[in-house]
Amino acid sequence: MPIWTDLYREIHEQPEAVGRLLAMERGSVSELAAAIQEREISHVVIAARGTSDNAARYAKYVLGAMNGLTVALVTPSLFSLYGRPPRFGNALVMGISQSGKSPDIVAVLAEARRQGALTGVLTNTPESDLGSVGDVVINLQCGTEKAVAATKTYTTSLGAVAMLSTAIGRDADRQRELAAMPEAMTATLAMNEEIARIAPRYRYMEGCVVIGRGYNYATAFELALKMQELTYTVVQHYSSADFLHGPMAMIEPGFPVIVVAPSGALEAEMIDFLGVLAARQAETIVISDRPEILDRARIPLALPQSVPEWLSPLTTILPGQMLSMHLAHERDLNVDAPRGLKKVTETR
Numbered sequence: 001m002p003i004w005t006d007l008y009r010e011i012h013e014q015p016e017a018v019g020r021l022l023a024m025e026r027g028s029v030s031e032l033a034a035a036i037q038e039r040e041i042s043h044v045v046i047a048a049r050g051t052s053d054n055a056a057r058y059a060k061y062v063l064g065a066m067n068g069l070t071v072a073l074v075t076p077s078l079f080s081l082y083g084r085p086p087r088f089g090n091a092l093v094m095g096i097s098q099s100g101k102s103p104d105i106v107a108v109l110a111e112a113r114r115q116g117a118l119t120g121v122l123t124n125t126p127e128s129d130l131g132s133v134g135d136v137v138i139n140l141q142c143g144t145e146k147a148v149a150a151t152k153t154y155t156t157s158l159g160a161v162a163m164l165s166t167a168i169g170r171d172a173d174r175q176r177e178l179a180a181m182p183e184a185m186t187a188t189l190a191m192n193e194e195i196a197r198i199a200p201r202y203r204y205m206e207g208c209v210v211i212g213r214g215y216n217y218a219t220a221f222e223l224a225l226k227m228q229e230l231t232y233t234v235v236q237h238y239s240s241a242d243f244l245h246g247p248m249a250m251i252e253p254g255f256p257v258i259v260v261a262p263s264g265a266l267e268a269e270m271i272d273f274l275g276v277l278a279a280r281q282a283e284t285i286v287i288s289d290r291p292e293i294l295d296r297a298r299i300p301l302a303l304p305q306s307v308p309e310w311l312s313p314l315t316t317i318l319p320g321q322m323l324s325m326h327l328a329h330e331r332d333l334n335v336d337a338p339r340g341l342k343k344v345t346e347t348r
Contacts, residue, residue, distance in 0.1 A: 212261075
């Protein structure tokens with residue numbers, strides 16, 4: 001893969017970007033955490049689209065499991081098209097957007113502010129329209145992201161959510177775990193050459209599914225999105241539980257299934273799930289740090305470093321980004337500017 005492409009550079013800039021976020025946004029994160037505690041907020045509503053929506057899915061698990069907050073994803077069209085916004089009550093209404101320009105996301109936070117709700121913004125463009133309606137704005141600190149496919153802005157959004165969680169909980173141990181993530185991400189990027197060797201095997205792949213559950217349900221969505229936009233492959237995302245409720249019927253011998261299964265609470269379930277896939281002769285590509293899980297893969301992608309499960313989406317997405325990039329390159333596609341897409345998408 002040519003290292004002069006924007007996408008290649010930006011994938012490999014992610015550890016630095018997350019490190020910069022952790023160093024430079026402590027003040028804004030602490031300010032938002034303090035406001036949440038002062039207002040005794042018990043629920044969070046998030047407005048986002050695309051990759052940012054997948055970061056919001058991660059927030060549902062982290063803020064729910066670690067902070068006891070009920071987290072929901074808002075329906076922006078209720079605000080921007082139907083003009084029938086729901087009542088937020090005593091909520092934190094958070095917008096996540098790399099550009100901060102999408103009118104529907106801005107409309108959600110503007111209405112939240114009108115109702116008197118606390119508003120928070122995660123964006124790489126603090127001076128944007130979205131930034132102007134945030135009571136607290138957290139700058140993702142990515143620098144310029146030129147490639148259409150978002151990479152740095154996704155992992156820094158995950159990092160910002162994790163920072164907020166630890167600040168709300170005032171948890172020094174989890175803060176130390178988070179501080180170690182740039183190093184773990186750097187180690188994971190060393191998988192690049194291995195993944196480049198695997199990519200040609202899937203040059204003619206027409207469809208596949210991506211499986212993740214728990215904290216990595218978000219990873220399944222984001223990995224599928226990267227495959228869709230970079231390789232033009234038909235890719236679906238599922239939790240392992242949902243996949244057993246019907247979609248399993250599509251599996252036939254050789255059908256590719258990407259399984260995201262790092263160490264954590266779901267290890268036993270994922271081992272059983274891979275057994276079911278093996279019985280149906282699926283082609284399993286497994287991203288994990290656990291040898292007993294990797295042993296059940298047709299194509300094992302071994303994460304070089306184990307991290308706490310709640311932070312694993314920061315590393316598990318990296319092999320997916322690299323696989324998508326290398327597969328697109330194998331197909332002679334433009335990895336920086338996929339067809340029909342532009343960097344900033346404004347929806348209403």
